[in-house]
Amino acid sequence: IVLLLAISGLIDVVNRIIPKPVIRGLQLAIGIKLLFAGIAMISNAGYQFAPDSVFTAIMLFVLVLISFRYGKIPGALLLFLVGIILVYVGNPVAFRDLGIGWQTPFIHFPSPGNFLNGFWRGTIPQIPLTILNSVIAVCALSTDLFPEKPLVPKKVAISVGLMNLIACPLGGMPMCHGAGGLAAQYRFGARTGGSVVLLGLAKIIFAVTFGGSLLAIISLYPASVLGVMLLFAGWQMIAVCVDMKTKLNIIPMALTAVACLTVGTAVGFIVGFVFNLILYKMIGLEKRKRENNTRN
Numbered sequence: 001i002v003l004l005l006a007i008s009g010l011i012d013v014v015n016r017i018i019p020k021p022v023i024r025g026l027q028l029a030i031g032i033k034l035l036f037a038g039i040a041m042i043s044n045a046g047y048q049f050a051p052d053s054v055f056t057a058i059m060l061f062v063l064v065l066i067s068f069r070y071g072k073i074p075g076a077l078l079l080f081l082v083g084i085i086l087v088y089v090g091n092p093v094a095f096r097d098l099g100i101g102w103q104t105p106f107i108h109f110p111s112p113g114n115f116l117n118g119f120w121r122g123t124i125p126q127i128p129l130t131i132l133n134s135v136i137a138v139c140a141l142s143t144d145l146f147p148e149k150p151l152v153p154k155k156v157a158i159s160v161g162l163m164n165l166i167a168c169p170l171g172g173m174p175m176c177h178g179a180g181g182l183a184a185q186y187r188f189g190a191r192t193g194g195s196v197v198l199l200g201l202a203k204i205i206f207a208v209t210f211g212g213s214l215l216a217i218i219s220l221y222p223a224s225v226l227g228v229m230l231l232f233a234g235w236q237m238i239a240v241c242v243d244m245k246t247k248l249n250i251i252p253m254a255l256t257a258v259a260c261l262t263v264g265t266a267v268g269f270i271v272g273f274v275f276n277l278i279l280y281k282m283i284g285l286e287k288r289k290r291e292n293n294t295r296n
Helices: 002-008 010-017 020-044 054-069 075-090 092-097 112-145 153-170 179-187 193-219 223-243 247-262 265-295
Strands: none
Touching: 002 010, 002 112, 002 153, 010 112, 010 153, 020 054, 020 112, 020 179, 020 223, 020 247, 020 265, 054 075, 054 223, 075 092, 075 223, 092 193, 112 153, 112 179, 112 223, 112 265, 179 223, 247 265
């Protein structure tokens, strides 16, 4: 569906008609969700002195701030390595099962019944979130972070459609280009396309080399480390919303964010879009009244 929207050009139409305060509301909601998710992961790690704990998260938080101060230190890579070390300290047995082994992928297509069930229960409810967060919001964020070369909605939508059509029959999970992911990568130092290429190559090499034996280590990865990453990603998303400085922009943005957080992304978008439209209609009427009064 996303691919069809891109090929038909409708995705560009959708991108043009969505007001900026509504997009900012979506980004604000995403940022707040990331912040709360990070806080929850850290608090669930526990308050005991252990490799995975709140105290670990506090120390790593400070460490990342120091890495930002001295820009040559890659904060994300530092966190990743610390996380691996903590897994080994807490569960050294997990590394004994790590072995080299190729797992041959195979094509799998769902049965008609499973396909229809997934379409109605998974695809249809997911479409608004995918379009708004994975295409519209991520393109808007790219304009903020990389104004000299922003992403084009049509190209992003084509990318989302193609990678799912290729990966899902091979057993891959549905994927997208989330605005939160872009915010996290930027916050931790990624500034060029080469960083994403290197990340992808590293993942492919690890997956092809170690196969399913990596799952044990991934499942034991410290929640405190992941929580710190989410905190910084959420803050980056919220930071781009500071350009909404007037009431005409802040109110629709806030309403969109609140509705997204309390009800859902699709409802939040509708609430923000309708309120923004009504607000500007009212402003237009007020202006016309003033003009008429001036003439009279």
